[in-house]
Amino acid sequence: xxxxxxxxxxxxxxxxxxxxxxxxCLDLPAFGGTRHPYxxxxxxxxxxxHTANTIASINFDQRAFDTLGEISILFAxxxxxxxxxxxxxxxHRARPEPEPVALPVRRYALAVLxxxxxxxxxxxxxxxxxxxxxxxxxxxxxxxxxxxYLGADYRALERIRPVGLYEVGDAxxxxxxLVTGLAGLIGGTAFLANTLLPYGTFNTLSSGGTVPLxxxxxxxxVACAVVVLLARxxxxxxxxxxxx
Amino acid sequence: MGVLPYLVxxxxxxxxxxxxxxxxxxxxxxxxxxxxxxxTYVLLLAVGYRDDATAPVFSDVKPGSRPVVDPVVQAxxxxxxxVGATVTALLLALVVQVSKRHGTVDPDALSELRx
Numbered sequence: 001x002x003x004x005x006x007x008x009x010x011x012x013x014x015x016x017x018x019x020x021x022x023x024x025c026l027d028l029p030a031f032g033g034t035r036h037p038y039x040x041x042x043x044x045x046x047x048x049x050h051t052a053n054t055i056a057s058i059n060f061d062q063r064a065f066d067t068l069g070e071i072s073i074l075f076a077x078x079x080x081x082x083x084x085x086x087x088x089x090x091x092h093r094a095r096p097e098p099e100p101v102a103l104p105v106r107r108y109a110l111a112v113l114x115x116x117x118x119x120x121x122x123x124x125x126x127x128x129x130x131x132x133x134x135x136x137x138x139x140x141x142x143x144x145x146x147x148x149y150l151g152a153d154y155r156a157l158e159r160i161r162p163v164g165l166y167e168v169g170d171a172x173x174x175x176x177x178l179v180t181g182l183a184g185l186i187g188g189t190a191f192l193a194n195t196l197l198p199y200g201t202f203n204t205l206s207s208g209g210t211v212p213l214x215x216x217x218x219x220x221x222v223a224c225a226v227v228v229l230l231a232r233x234x235x236x237x238x239x240x241x242x243x244x
Numbered sequence: 245m246g247v248l249p250y251l252v253x254x255x256x257x258x259x260x261x262x263x264x265x266x267x268x269x270x271x272x273x274x275x276x277x278x279x280x281x282x283x284t285y286v287l288l289l290a291v292g293y294r295d296d297a298t299a300p301v302f303s304d305v306k307p308g309s310r311p312v313v314d315p316v317v318q319a320x321x322x323x324x325x326x327v328g329a330t331v332t333a334l335l336l337a338l339v340v341q342v343s344k345r346h347g348t349v350d351p352d353a354l355s356e357l358r359x
Contacts (some may be wrong), residue, residue: 010265018258032295039292039314043300045314047307054300054315055322063319070323077330084337129303135326160249203303222326229333236340 050199051208056128060214062194067214068177071221075174078225082167085232087240094241100151109151116144125218128208134215138222146230154238163231166224173221180213249290257283270339270349274332281328285321292317 001009029035048055059067087093120141127133149157181192189195192210200207259354267273269315292314300315343349 010262014258014261014312017261018254021254021257022251025247025254028247028250028291030257031246031249031290032293033295034311036292036294038316039300039312042316043307043312046341053300053303054301054312055319058319059314059322066323070326073327074330077334080334081337084334084341118315129301131299131301135322233336233340242344 001025020093047202049209049211051193051211052129052200052203053127053131053133055131056133056211056215057208059133060128060211060218061194064194064214065182068181068192068220071174071177073216074221074225075170077169078228081232082228085236086128091240091242093239096154098155098236101151101153106151109147113144113147113151116147117141120144120223124216125205125212127215128211129203129205129218134218134220138219141219142223142226149234154234157234161227161231164230166227166231170221170224170228171215173224176213176217177221180210180217182202183208185190208241249293250287252285253265253290254280255283256280256286261286264278268350270342270351271336273351277335278328278332281324284324287320288317289337 011227042058043054043060046061049057049061051057051061062091120137120139123132123137124134125137127137135178145161148160174194184196185191187196192214194209194211195215197209205212215221252257257280260276260283263274263276263279267276280286294311294313297311297313300312300318305312339349346354348354
């Protein structure tokens with residue numbers, strides 16, 4: 001199909017889609033309205049189970065089964081990237097040469113690295129109390145390691161990042177989520193039901209029953225997954241070169 | 245205000261679709277898909293918004309003292325972000341392979357099959 005014909009098709013199809021979507025928008029409940037039946041019920045359930053962060057309660061308690069699907073997608077995507085970005089037969093690894101780094105960049109990166117890592121772990125640990133949780137904290141913790149690549153060089157990053165270990169950690173975290181879910185079955189209730197552990201005191205680290213455990217498993221999974229993904233892409237950019 | 249936030253989501257989605265259809269670079273196309281996806285974030289958060297409400301986190305807000313925005317759509321947005329990031333990573337890995345095999349990232353130049 002020529003570019004011109006394709007543009008016409010996009011214009012016609014896009015125009016029709018736009019009309020349908022605008023008609024749908026006009027029928028949606030008014031913006032900022034007070035009627036949120038699902039939201040109100042979710043807040044009530046979350047408070048009943050002593051979880052201060054309602055979103056963590058929804059993700060790791062009320063919709064814990066959906067989150068299992070979500071982390072399975074993450075796991076499968078990492079697996080796919082590892083397979084797609086592996087070194088092929090007609091490629092070889094070149095040893096990257098360290099480049100000089102401007103002193104302020106180096107100082108800043110090395111000073112911020114421990115702070116960023118600690119912040120990531122803090123966000124994971126307080127997932128059931130304050131905004132954040134396993135997904136967000138895991139990304140912060142994983143990317144903080146890569147400050148070493150900016151501040152020092154690729155070799156230094158590789159030393160604190162044995163990719164094999166992180167791949168194992170990724171798999172272990174998914175298994176930990178499943179095992180926590182199965183523990184409910186052994187306890188005589190449903191898969192991933194939050195009835196096994198006491199709900200604890202509201203607004204403390206130990207509140208929420210199984211929510212902190214599932215949250216920690218997801219935090220570990222996301223951190224490992226991001227490290228592995230970035231490692232594979234960095235390998236392609238920095239190390240793997242064409243030809244023998 | 246009224247229906248405007250929903251229309252913004254529609255607009256972002258259509259802009260992303262236009263970019264996908266006219267893209268001459270696969271990396272650009274993956275970026276356009278992310279734009280399409282961000283329309284769903286805007287739509288979900290707009291559906292959950294409530295006037296004069298705060299975040300549905302009760303670590304420093306006394307339960308029942310203030311209205312809170314809908315936490316269900318926020319959790320859905322979180323799911324959306326994670327799935328979007330993984331799909332982007334997978335697509336970019338595919339682009340790396342396409343560029344290695346065919347030496348181009350222009351979708352129009354990728355018409356012939358190669359073993």
